[in-house]
Amino acid sequence: MTRAIQDYYPERFSHCFGCGRNNPHGHQLKSYWKGDETIARFTIAPMYSGGVPGNAYGGMVASLIDCHGTASAAAFACRAQGHELGEGAEPVRFVTASLTIDYLRPTPVGKEVTITGRLMSLEGRKVRVALALAAGGTVCARGEMLAVQFRE
């Protein structure tokens, strides 16, 4: 099976609540390449209810979009440098500088959603990513992220 983008994160960056493989309490989101775009699949548990039965709370939606966005930024930057994830180059590390979300319609719990990422622009340490979260083919939320390569 193909490794997820998050599986390439160094150990010290793998404790994120949203996507860290080493955080047993977190969501452990996994993002993958799909052609020139990225995709993640996730089923939101009913405990993340937004108060209306059957619908997720907005923070959960933002969390999934956030983590998929930073993973996408790392993958886009890596490919733009002419290599693929895991090809031995020093990993690029991105954090969210800005994230806007438009909540278009309610996001269901207990049903698989897909989160997709598309590269908008890449300029120095800055990567802009367009994101969408959909359920059953219907887009529930759109996001736009500015991810900045972290300086150690």
Ligand SMILES: CCCCCCCC/C=C\CCCCCCCC(=O)SCCNC(=O)CCNC(=O)[C@H](O)C(C)(C)COP(=O)(O)OP(=O)(O)OC[C@H]1O[C@@H](n2cnc3c(N)ncnc32)[C@H](O)[C@@H]1OP(=O)(O)O
């Ligand atoms: C080959 C294998 C590859 C593997 C890859 C491994 C990758 C591992 C990656 C990741 C691991 C973790 C993954 C999970 C992450 C989940 C997401 C989060 O929750 S992240 C937590 C929430 N975010 C923060 O806490 C950030 C807090 N903010 C900061 O630390 C700084 O503000 C930072 C780093 C974002 C920028 O600070 P500066 O000092 O480094 O740089 P300055 O000069 O301020 O900004 C750089 C450029 O960005 C613009 N910029 C910064 N913030 C902006 C904003 N809010 N809006 C617009 N532009 C902004 C600036 O104007 C500047 O642009 P100009 O270079 O001048 O063109």
